[in-house]
Amino acid sequence: MKDWRYWLAEQRGTLLAFGIFIVMFAIYTSxxxxxxxxxxxxxxxxxxxxxxxxxxxxxxxxxTAGIDLSVGMIFTLTNCLASWLVIGSGVxxxxxxxxxxxxxxxxxxxxxxxxxxxxxxxxxxxxxTGAVYFGIALLLRPFPGGSVNEGLADAxxxxxxGVVPASLVxxxxxxxxxxxxxxxxxLGRAAYAAGSSEMAAYMSxxxxxxxxxxxxxxxxxxxxxxxxxxxxxxxxxDAAYASGNAYTLFSIAAVVLGGVSLFGxxxxxxxxxxxxxxxxxxxxxxxxxxxxxxWQPLFQGVILLIAVSLGAFGLFRVRNRLEWFL
Amino acid sequence: MDxxxxxxxxxxxxxxxxxxxxxxxxxxxxTPGSIHAILGENGAGKSTLIKVMAGxxxxxxxxxxxxxxxxxxxxxxxxxxAGIVCIFQELSLIPELSVADNIAISDPPKxxxxxxxxxxxxxxxxxxxxxxxxxIHPLALVKDLPLSRRQMVExxxxxxxxxxxxxxxxxxxxxxxxxxxxxxxxxxRLRSEGLALLYISHRMNEIAxxxxxxxxxxxxxxxxxxxxxxxxxxxxxxxxxxxxxxxxFPAKPARAPGTAVPVLEARKLSxxxxxxxxxxxxxxxxxxxxxxxxxxxxRELLLAFFGVLRGLSGQILIDGKPVAIxxxxxxRGDRxxxxxxxxxxxxEGLMLPMTVxxxxxxxxxxxxxxxxxxxxxxxxRLIDDMVGLxxxxxxxxxxxxxxxxxxxxxKVVIAKWLMRQPRIILLNDPTRGIDVGTKQELYQLMRKLxxxxxxxxxxxxxxxxxxxxxxxxxxxxxxxxKRELVGAEITERALIASALNIRGDxxxxxxxxxx
Numbered sequence: 060m061k062d063w064r065y066w067l068a069e070q071r072g073t074l075l076a077f078g079i080f081i082v083m084f085a086i087y088t089s090x091x092x093x094x095x096x097x098x099x100x101x102x103x104x105x106x107x108x109x110x111x112x113x114x115x116x117x118x119x120x121x122x123t124a125g126i127d128l129s130v131g132m133i134f135t136l137t138n139c140l141a142s143w144l145v146i147g148s149g150v151x152x153x154x155x156x157x158x159x160x161x162x163x164x165x166x167x168x169x170x171x172x173x174x175x176x177x178x179x180x181x182x183x184x185x186x187x188t189g190a191v192y193f194g195i196a197l198l199l200r201p202f203p204g205g206s207v208n209e210g211l212a213d214a215x216x217x218x219x220x221g222v223v224p225a226s227l228v229x230x231x232x233x234x235x236x237x238x239x240x241x242x243x244x245x246l247g248r249a250a251y252a253a254g255s256s257e258m259a260a261y262m263s264x265x266x267x268x269x270x271x272x273x274x275x276x277x278x279x280x281x282x283x284x285x286x287x288x289x290x291x292x293x294x295x296x297d298a299a300y301a302s303g304n305a306y307t308l309f310s311i312a313a314v315v316l317g318g319v320s321l322f323g324x325x326x327x328x329x330x331x332x333x334x335x336x337x338x339x340x341x342x343x344x345x346x347x348x349x350x351x352x353x354w355q356p357l358f359q360g361v362i363l364l365i366a367v368s369l370g371a372f373g374l375f376r377v378r379n380r381l382e383w384f385l
Numbered sequence: 386m387d388x389x390x391x392x393x394x395x396x397x398x399x400x401x402x403x404x405x406x407x408x409x410x411x412x413x414x415x416t417p418g419s420i421h422a423i424l425g426e427n428g429a430g431k432s433t434l435i436k437v438m439a440g441x442x443x444x445x446x447x448x449x450x451x452x453x454x455x456x457x458x459x460x461x462x463x464x465x466x467a468g469i470v471c472i473f474q475e476l477s478l479i480p481e482l483s484v485a486d487n488i489a490i491s492d493p494p495k496x497x498x499x500x501x502x503x504x505x506x507x508x509x510x511x512x513x514x515x516x517x518x519x520x521i522h523p524l525a526l527v528k529d530l531p532l533s534r535r536q537m538v539e540x541x542x543x544x545x546x547x548x549x550x551x552x553x554x555x556x557x558x559x560x561x562x563x564x565x566x567x568x569x570x571x572x573x574r575l576r577s578e579g580l581a582l583l584y585i586s587h588r589m590n591e592i593a594x595x596x597x598x599x600x601x602x603x604x605x606x607x608x609x610x611x612x613x614x615x616x617x618x619x620x621x622x623x624x625x626x627x628x629x630x631x632x633x634f635p636a637k638p639a640r641a642p643g644t645a646v647p648v649l650e651a652r653k654l655s656x657x658x659x660x661x662x663x664x665x666x667x668x669x670x671x672x673x674x675x676x677x678x679x680x681x682x683x684r685e686l687l688l689a690f691f692g693v694l695r696g697l698s699g700q701i702l703i704d705g706k707p708v709a710i711x712x713x714x715x716x717r718g719d720r721x722x723x724x725x726x727x728x729x730x731x732x733e734g735l736m737l738p739m740t741v742x743x744x745x746x747x748x749x750x751x752x753x754x755x756x757x758x759x760x761x762x763x764x765x766r767l768i769d770d771m772v773g774l775x776x777x778x779x780x781x782x783x784x785x786x787x788x789x790x791x792x793x794x795x796k797v798v799i800a801k802w803l804m805r806q807p808r809i810i811l812l813n814d815p816t817r818g819i820d821v822g823t824k825q826e827l828y829q830l831m832r833k834l835x836x837x838x839x840x841x842x843x844x845x846x847x848x849x850x851x852x853x854x855x856x857x858x859x860x861x862x863x864x865x866x867k868r869e870l871v872g873a874e875i876t877e878r879a880l881i882a883s884a885l886n887i888r889g890d891x892x893x894x895x896x897x898x899x900x
Contacts, residue, residue: 065483065524243499248482252490255481262441262477263542264462264491324481378657378695379688380712381733 072318073330079316079366080337087340090347097222103343104224105216105292107336109134111230112285113306114313114335115238115328116167116278121314123271124254124323125174125181129189130282131307133166135298136196137286142205142296145287152208160283166192167279171272189307196298203297212291226288230332233284238328241277250274254323312359313338316366338362391450392417392581393438393469393550398447399605400433407433409605410447415550420572420582422592422613425602426625426848426881431585434602435552438583439471440464465491468549472539472556480528485509487527488542512545513538517567532658533560540568544575551575552583557591558680569595587678589618589885601625618887626877634853635832638670647705648840649690649723649809654699659685661864662699667809667840672831674855674875675844677884682864683844684728687811690842691725692716703809717748717805724748724802726795728813734798737787741779742768744786744797749804771800776826792823799830810834812843816850828854848880862886 067074084103088095113130120127137159144155166188173184215225241247249270252260260267285306290296311321317334319326341362342355350358394414400407408430415421425431436442438449440458448455451467458464464471478487485506486493494504509523518537527535536556543551553572557565572582572595586592592599596613601624609624616624647666654663659682667673675683689697692710700707703721710716716723727733735744745768746753753764768782775796779789786797795815802810812831816824831854835841845851851858858870860883868883870876 061522062524065522065526068526069483069524240499243502245493245495245500248486248490248493248500251482252479255479259477259479260490262461262473263479263487264460264465320481324479379685380693380695381688 070327072325073327073333075369076317076330076333076337080333080340083337083340083344087343087347092347097218097224101218101224101226103340104227106343107339108226108230109285109289109292110306110309110313110335110339111332112233112281112288113310114317114331115233116281116285117307117310117314118317118319118326118328118331119241119250119274119278119281120170120181121311121319121321122254122323122326123250123274124257125271125275126311126321127170127185127275127278128182128307129166129170129185129192130278130310131303131305132189132192132196133163133279133282134286134289134306135303136166136192136199137163137283138289138293139196139199139205139296139298141287141290142207143199145207145211145290147208152211155208156287159287160280163279163281163283163286164276165279167276167282168272170279171275174275175268175271189303193298193300193303196303200296200298203295203299205296207290207294209294212294215288215291229288233281234329234332237277237281241273242327246270246273251324255325309338310335312363316363390453391415392452394450395434395438396448396450398434398437398444398449400437400442400444406605408437408444411602411605411607413600413607415581415583416598417549417581418576418579419597420576420584420595422596422599423583423585423602424592424599424621424625426884429602429625430605431602432554433605435471435554435583435585438464438469438550439473439552440469462491465546465548468547469552470543470546470548470550471552471554472543473554478527478535478539478542481526483524483526484513484521484530484538485523487538488512488523488545490542491546508545509541512541515544515571516541517571518564533564536560537564537568540571544571548580550581550583552585554585555587556584557586557588565591587885589621589887618882618885622878622881622885625881635829637832637856638836648703649842650702650705651686651690652700652702654686654689654697654701656685656689656694656697659864660689660697663861663864663866665859665866667842669808669838669840670835671857672835672841672843672855674851674858675842675861676848676851676858676870676880677861677867679846681861681884683861684813685864686861687725687813687842687844690716690809690811691723717807722805722808723811724805724807724809725811726799726802726813726815728815728817730794730798734801735786735794738785740783741777741786741789741797742782745771745782745801745804748801752805767804771804774803775800775830792819795819795827796823799827803834808839810839810841812841812845814844814846816845816847824850848877851875851880852877860884 088099091099093099113134116130117127140162141155141159144158145152146155170185170188173179173188174181215229217225219225219228246266246269249260249265249267250273252265253267253271257267313335314331315321316337317326317330319331338359341359345352345355345358391414396412398408398411411430411434413434423431433442437444440461440463450456456467479490488509489505494501494508506523513519513521513523516537518541521534521538527538530538540556557568560568576582584595593614598610599613600607600610601621602608603625646669648669650666652664654660663686675686677683685694688694690701692712692715701710702708708721710721715721731737746764750759753760753767777796777800778793786794789797816827831841831843843855852875855875858875858880859866860868860870860880862884867886870879
C-alpha cells in the first residue's frame with residue numbers, strides 16, 4: 060500500500076546524503092580536466108573509502124547514543140601494525156591481516172567493556188583509550204616507515220576489469236559482511252533500541268549490554284579495516300597524531316552529514332558512507348575550482364553547519380519547551 | 386471464582402525506598418480467567434506492587450508463587466519468560482523504531498541469524514488485529530504516532546508475547562472512548578481464553594464494567610478484597626481513605642470566599658489534549674490548591690503559566706490585564722513576578738554538583754549584579770536571610786547541594802525563588818519525598834508568604850496537604866476543572882470523589898445497598 064512512503068521516511072537521511080554526494084561529485088567530475096574517467100573515479104574512491112570505513116565505525120557507536128573518540132587512533136594504530144605484519148608470503152600476509160583486524164576488534168571491545176561494564180561516559184573513556192592506542196602506535200613506529208605486501212596493496216587499490224575501483228568493491232563487501240548482518244540482527248536492534256530509549260529497551264527485555272558491546276567491538280574492527288587500507292595506499296606506517304585526530308573529527312562530521320542522529324537510535328552506516336564521500340569531495344571541488352587549499356576547512360565547516368541545520372527543523376514543532384532539553 | 390486455584394500469588398511482600406514504606410506485607414492472588422481490579426489512591430502502593438510482579442523492582446521481603454512454585458524475577462525479561470507481561474503507565478516503546486520492530490522486540494523471528502522482517506510484519510499485523518488496532522501501519526515509526534495510538538501498540542506488543550497474566554496499569558488513561566470500547570472487548574475475550582488480567586484504573590465506571598474481583602490498597606497494604614459490584618462507590622472511597630491526620634497545619638485566615646483581589650487569572654486555557662478550557666483565579670494572600678489524580682493536567686497547567694508550553698490557547702491575566710508569557714525568564718521578570726517550585730528538584734530545580742551558594746543565587750543573579758558583575762556582599766546578605774528564614778541545614782554554603790538531605794534540597798529550591806520576592810508562587814508537589822518535619826515548616830512558610838500578600842497555586846498529590854493548607858481547591862480530571870471546593874467543603878471524601886469524577890459526597894449512603 061503505502062509501504063514505500065514509510066521506507067522513504069526511514070531512509071530520508073541516507074537518501075539526502077546520497078543526493079548531496081551525487082550532486083557534488085557530478086560538479087567535480089564535470090569540471091575536472093580529465094572528466095568522468097576510470098582514473099578520476101579510482102583516485103576519488105581511494106581517498107574516500109578511508110574516511111568511509113572510519114565513519115561506519117563511528118556510526119555503530121553513535122547509534123547506541125555514545126560517541127567513539129578513539130576511532131582515529133585505532134585507525135592509526137592498525138596502520139602502524141600493518142606496516143610491520145602485512146608482508147611476506149601469502150600465508151604470512153594473511154596472518155598479518157588477521158592480526159591487524161583482531162587488534163582493531165580488541166580495541167573496540169576494550170572501549171565497549173569500559174563504557175558498558177565500567178559505566179564511564181563514552182566521551183571520556185574513548186579519549187583515554189584513544190591516547191593509549193596512539194601511544195602504542197608511537198612505540199611501533201617512532202618514525203614513519205615499514206612496508207606492506209605490495210601485490211595485495213596494488214590489487215586492493217587498483218581497478219577491477221579496468222574500470223571498477225577495487226577499494227569501492229572492498230567497501231561494498233564490508234557493508235555486506237559487517238553492516239547488513241549487524242543492522243538486521245537482534246543485537247543490532249538492541250543497539251538501536253538502547254540508543255533511542257534505554258529505559259524502554261530494558262523494560263522490554265532487550266539485550267542492551269550485548270548489543271552495545273557488539274557495536275563498540277565492530278566499530279574497532281571497521282576502524283582497523285580503514286587502517287589496513289591506509290597502509291595499502293601509503294605502503295608505510297605512520298603514527299601521525301594530527302591525522303588520527305582529524306579522522307576522528309571528520310568521522311563525526313560524516314556521520315552527521317549521513318543523517319545519523321547524535322542522540323542515538325536513528326540512521327544507518329550507508330548514510331554515513333555517503334556523508335564521508337561527500338565530505339571528502341569538498342576538498343576535490345576546491346581543487347578543480349582552483350581555490351587555495353587553505354579554504355578547505357572553512358568550506359567543510361560551512362557545509363557541515365548547513366547539513367546539521369537541516370536536521371534541527373524538528374525543534375520548531377515542539378510544543379512543550381522542556382522537550383528541547385530531553 | 387471462589388475456590389479456583391490461584392495462578393499467581395504474593396505473600397508478605399514489603400518494599401521500602403529510603404525511609405518511605407511503599408509496600409508493607411502486601412498480599413495478592415490472581416486466578417486464571419478473571420479480571421482483577423486494583424484500587425487505591427495516589428501512593429497507596431499499587432505501582433510498586435506491579436513493579437515487583439513484573440520484575441522491575443526486587444522486594445525486600447516476601448515471596449511470590451507461580452503455579453504453586455516459588456519464583457523470583459531478576460529482570461522484566463525474566464517475568465516475561467514466566468508469562469507475566471505488564472503494560473506500564475510510562476510507555477515501554479522505543480520511539481525511533483517501527484511499530485513492527487517494537488511489537489516483536491523481545492523475541493524477534495529469525496532466519497539465518499538475522500531478523501526475518503516478513504515474519505515480523507505478520508506477527509505485528511496479527512497482534513495489532515488482536516488488539517483491535519488493525520488501522521495502525523506496522524511500518525510507521527512509533528514516535529510519529531499520537532499517544533492514544535501508541536498505547537494501542539503497547540497493548541498489541543504485550544499480546545504478541547503470549548502472556549498468561551496481563552497487567553494493565555492505567556492503560557486506558559490516554560485512550561479515546563472508541564479505543565476503550567475496543568480494548569474492553571479484547572480484554573473480555575482474553576478472559577474467556579483463560580488469561581488472568583490485573584487491571585489498575587482510577588475510573589470507577591471501567592472497573593464496574595470489567596472487573597470480577599477488586600482489591601483495595603492503602604498505605605502499602607491490601608485492606609480489602611471483594612467481588613465486584615458488592616460494594617457501593619461510597620464504601621469503596623471509604624476503604625481508600627481511612628488514614629489518620631499526621632500533619633500539623635497553620636490556621637487558615639477567616640475570609641469570605643471570592644473577596645481576594647485576583648492576581649493570577651486564567652481564562653479557557655487549552656493545550657493539546659492535556660488541558661481543556663481551564664479557568665481559575667488566585668487572589669493576593671490566597672492559597673489555592675490543585676487536586677485530582679496524578680497526571681490530570683496539573684503539571685501542564687503550572688508549566689502553561691510559567692511560559693513553557695507553546696501553542697497555548699486562552700488567556701492569562703496578571704492583575705486583571707492580559708499578558709503573553711513567552712518563557713520562564715519572562716514569567717519571573719519584575720512585571721509578572723512568578724516563581725515555579727518544580728516537581729523534580731533534581732533535574733528542574735537544582736544543579737546538583739554546584740554549591741549551595743551558587744544554586745541559591747541563580748534565579749536572582751540579575752538583581753544582585755551591576756553591569757554583569759555579581760555584588761558578592763549583597764549576595765551574601767540575601768543568602769544569609771534565606772538560610773535563616775527557611776532554616777536550611779547545611780555544613781556550609783560552598784558544598785555541593787547534592788550532599789544535602791532531600792528536605793533541605795527542597796528548601797534550597799524554594800529559597801532560590803524567594804530571593805526574587807515573587808508575587809505569584811506556583812508549587813508542583815513540593816513535599817514529595819521529604820520528611821514530615823520539613824513538610825510542616827513548608828506549610829508554615831506557605832501561609833506566611835500568603836499572609837505577606839503572595840498568590841499561591843499549590844499542586845499536591847497528598848490530600849491531607851490540600852485540606853490543611855488551601856483556602857480553595859480545584860479538582861482536575863482529564864485536563865479540565867471538575868469541581869471547586871471552598872473552605873469547609875474541602876474534605877478528603879469530597880476530594881477523592883471528585884478526583885474519581887463521581888459525586889460521592891452528595892449521594893445518599895444507602896444508595897449502594899439499593900443498587
